[in-house]
Every structure is written in C-alpha cells, then in structure tokens.
Amino acid sequence: MAQDSVGFSSDYQFWMQKLSLWDQASTLETQKDTCLHLPRFQEFLRQMYEVLKEMDSNTIIERFPTIGQLLAKTCWNPFILAFDESQKILLWCLCCLINKEPQNSEELKLNSWTRGLLSHVLSAFKFDTKEVGLFIQGLGYAPADYYPGLLKNMVLSLVSELRENHLNGFNTQRRMAPEKIRFLSRVCVPLVTLPDIQPLVEALLTYHGHEPQEVLWPEFFDAVNEAFLLKKISLPTSAVICLWLRHLPSLEKATLHLFEKLISSERNFLRRIECFLKDSLLPEAACYPAIFRIVDEMFRYALLETDGAPEVLAAIQVFTWCFVEALEKQNKQLKFTLKTYFPYASPSLVMVLLQHPKDIPQKLWHQPLKHISEMLREIVEDQTHGSYGGPFECWFLFIHFGGWADIAAEQLVMSEAEPPEALLWLLAFSHSPRDRSQQRAQTMVEVKAVLSHLKKLLRSPTLSARDLQAAAAESQDRDPRPPSCQQLIRHLLLNFLLWAPGGHAIAREVITLMAPTDELSHEIAGFLDQTLYRWDRLCLEAPRSRKLARELLAELHGHIQHRPAAHGAAVHAAGSPRSRDETMRLIRRGTSSKDEP
Secondary structure, X not given: OHHHHHXXXXXXXHHHHHHHHHHHOOOHXXXXXHHHHHXXXXXXXXXXXXXXXXXXXXXXXXXOOOHHHHHHHHHOOHHHHHOOOHHHHXXXXXXXXXXXXXXXXXXXXXXXXXXXXXXXXXXXXXXOOHHHHHHHHHHOOOHHHHHHHHHHHHHHHHHHHHHHHHHHOOOOOOOOOHHHHHHHHHHHHHHOOOHHHHHHHHHHHHOOOOOOOOOOOHHHHHHHXXXXXXXXXXXXXXXXXXXXXXXXXXXXXXXXXXXXXXXXXXXXXXXXXXXXXXXXXXXXHOOOHHHHHHHHHHHHHHHHHOOOOHHHHHHHHHHHHHHHHHHHHHOOOOOOOHHHHOOOOOHHHHHHHOOOHHHOOHHHOHHHHHHHHHHHHHHHHOHHHHHHOOHHHHHHHHHHOOHHHHHHHHHHHHOOOOOOHHHHHHHHHHHOOOOOHHHHHHHHHHHHHHHHHXXXXXXXXOOOHHHHHHHOOOOOOOOOOOHHHHHHHHHHHHHHHHHOOOHHHHXXXXXXXHOOOHHHHHHHHHHHHXXXXXXXXXXXXXXXXXXXXXXXXXXXXXXXXXXXXXXXXXXXXXXXXXXXXXXXXXHHHHHHOOOOO
C-alpha cells in the first residue's frame, strides 16, 4: 500500500496539469489528447481510490490540499464521465471526502460541496458545451437520447455490482466495501424520486450483506419511505417490506400515515377502509411476524388512547381480514407458526378464531361460537391463565375477528330456542370487556329479557315501532343500563329489523326513534355498513335484508349530511364527538410512548 501511495503521489501533479489544459481548451487537439489518455486516467482514478479509502476526510485534505480541484475538474469533463467505469470510480473517490461526523463549519461545508458533485454525477448530465456536442455527434446520438442513456447505464452498473456483492457473500476480495454502500445510499437521498434512479434504490433496499450493523444511511430510509407514502415513487412490495424490516421508524410512520387517512375521511365505509389498507401494503407486509407485531401494537395503543374509537376498531377488523387473506395467498403451508403473530394468546383460541365462517355450514355456526365463548371465559375468569393476559388482552385478540360477535347477535335474535348462556356471555364481553363478572352477569340478564320480548314479537301477526321500543325499554325496578349495554341492545334491535319478516315495514320509523342525534345516527350507519360488508365476505344470500340495509344506510347518510355539524368533527359510536385532529393527537401520543415503562 505504501508503494501504491508513492506511485499515486508521483502521478498526481501530472494529471492536475492535464486536467487544467483539458479544462481551458476546447480544440479538436485537446479532445484527441483527452481521449488518448482516458484509459490511463481511469487507472489513476482507481489507484487514487485505493489510497483515499485508507484515510479519513481530514487526512486526505491535509495530504492533498488541491484534491478538491482535481475531482471537480474531473466531474465536469464529459469525456471522462462517458468512459468505461470512470464515473463509478469517481463516485467512490468523492465518497471518501465525506466526513461521517462533521465537527465544525469547514467540515460541514466540505460535505455539502462534495454532495453537490455527487448529485451532479448521478443526475442527468445536461451539459451544453461545444465539446459534448461534437462528441455526441460523432457517436451519432442526439443529446436528448445520450444523457439519459448515460445515467441509466451507470445505474445498471451499480445495481449489477450490488447484486454481485450479495452473491459473493463472504468472498471479501470481490465484495463491495460497506463504506461504499453506505455512501452510495447517502448520495441517493436527494435523488430517490428520479425514475432512472429507482433500480438503484430497489437494489439498495434489497441488498443483504453480512455486516453486524445496518450499512445504509437512516436518511436514505426516511427519504424513500416519505416518497413512497406520498406516491412520488412506485416500489415493488418486496422492496417496501425490506424497507420496513430494516428501518422501524419508517414502518411506524407508514402506520401513522394510514391512521391519518382513516381518521380524516368523513365517511369511511369498510370497503374504503379496505382500499386504504391494501393500498398501504401493510397487510401484505404483516405476513412477516416482526412487521405484524409492530403494526398490531400500534393498533393496540391507538385503541387505548382513543377509548375504542370506531374508526380504529373497524380498521383492526378489516386489517385482520386483509392480513389473513395475504397469509393464505403467500403461505399455503405456514412459514411461521401462529404463535409468532400472537405470542401472548392461547394457540387453540387463535385457531378457532381464524376459522372462516364461510367454510362452515350456517346451521353449525353455533358450535365454534360456543367454543370461542368457553375458551375466552375460562381465560378471563380463571386467574390460572395469566400467561394469556387479562380481559383487555383477550378482548383485543377477539376484536381482530369481530365478525364472530356479529354472527352471535344474529343467531340469538333469529333462534327460537332459549338463548345459550355462552352466546350471551360472548356478546356481553365483546361490548364491555372491562366489566367484572357481576356487571357482565347483569348485562346478560338485560339482554336475555330483551331477546324474550323480541321472540314474542317475532310470532306476533302485527308489529309496530312502539312495540319494538317497548321491548327494549328499561325496567323501572333496575339500575339504568350502562352505555355499552344500551349499544348492544340497539344492535340486537337492528338485527331484528333486518331479519324479522315484519321488521322491514317499520324499520324507518324505528330508526327515527332510535337515532335522535347525529351520534346515534353515525352508530347505526356504521352498524349497517359493517353488516353489509360482513355479508359480502360471507357470500350470504339475504336479498330482502340486504336491500333494506342498503336503503337505510343511504337514507341515514343523506340525513346526516343535511344536519348542521361542528366543523371537523368525527362523531363516534360510544362517546362525544371528537375532532379528527384530537383523535390523531391521541393516537400519536399513544404510539410515541409505547416504548416507555
């Protein structure tokens, strides 16, 4: 290496003089001289890199005070840039000048100047000089064709080198140095949205070396993630997954970006939520347990901070459906056990919840419902199952598969048999997981009494809105029902209207009585939308009920739109109207503090 350094020093002045001559003159003789020396100059650049890579930035400037002039003249010479691998070697030389941890203004200034040259080398070379015109004409190309082609060739060369580096593995003699890869990612930061640079961005994201620490610049991940979220670039799913697996802050920002889209829309049908989710690529990426658990944890904290906001509940349920679909597509035989996705849940409970009701005959739905209820109840009420978490953790798992609770409500309303205690308990738990056993038992009593009245009405030859209102009325000799119990009973009444033969005729009148406020109108609209979405997923044949649900939903939305409402309010099902900004502030607060004790 010392001998190489001596050889480099002896040639340094010669090439400084040559570059000055080539820079000052633009005659045909100068061009011929440049072309004649290009192979030797490329070899000099290669030798220079071997010397520079052994020094830090300060040592380079101290040893070679005029190296900035030499590199700048080289960067602006189109003949050198167009020759063989000179561009690539020049790039590595420039990277050696960047100080990883600048300590003063001079070092910051040098970094900025060097990045300017790097950006110039990597961007489309729009020179407008006489030499370039002559050179391109001699090749038979127009400038508009030549310069983009030059950039594409350089990018393809770098991509090829990165891939070869990955294949070479531990063959250190042929591997690209980690410093090169790190600096290359830094250079790409301002260029990630250029279409011609995209193959290089993908190659960097999918590059897997053998270094113990991440070699790519954090700013590179930030820039790529922001460009992807804002639709400034299009990346294959594999590259996006690599981005999120390698850089946790990018995954967290992507999830928060999704929350913002879900919260900001005034009318979020579940179909629209599904489109947002699939467009985000998060359900597909979540097939990797590390990504699933982080996204799921952010949903958990968002749910806690917003007090169970319906937007968040709906997003969790639709996210789980999309995730399970992606999992089935990618893993005909599961790569990862379910335990890796739900490490703190009972594996047998997860297996039952994952069953698709569509794959079970409708007349047998009561069997998995009973099994789910018994397993949840055993975990929630038996303290010996502490390893599977408390009531909230069990409920959080259950709401991922919330369609089972909706099926239980339909089964209870339409069955003429005595309401099974298992299904009553499941509904009471799903609507209020924090209740103690005594409170839950009281809810079960209330629900059972309402169901008894509904069964009588189901057999009645005539049915009126007042009859249905009386069936749901609270008993005067009992304490007032808590809000969660009131909501559960409203949902039972809505199921009755959709399924009972006489319910269709009085549905509009009943809903007018049930929804005197925007808050309740939003809740009922949300229930109808969720019901239609679930029926579609189950391929359920119910033409009359489906038609009524669609009509009621359209009428409710029209009614809500014509009511005066506070600007920017997002009314949710169980609580006061909350502004979208306030909802997002709560979500951000929860997710940003999730690592704190």
